[in-house]
Amino acid sequence: MKTMIVAAFAALFLTSCVETPSYSGLEPIPGSITYNGQPRTKLRKAPIGSTLHNNFYGPYGERIEETYMVMPDRSLKLVARRRGFIGFPGN
Secondary structure (H helix, E strand, O other): OHHHHHHHHHHHHHHOOOOOOOOOOOOOOOOOOOOOOOOOOOOOOOOOOOEEEEEEEOOOOEEEEEEEEEOOOOOEEEEEEEEEEOOOOOO
């Protein structure tokens, strides 16, 4: 009985450790649009403040979705990143 209670508290603790999107401090990773700096071409027709998404697979097979915001100087700012596994790595 005690081990079940401990296991329940451990499960509750681990589920509370979910990554939340942060609007500051996100660094580009390989596959990001801004990984090697800003793109050479500027987004001329995109409204300032609009967002765009980039989907790619990470090095461990996880699906990564990034959200970028168009800044007033037409550069892109990484504002959110979500990770999720599609299947087991290597499948």
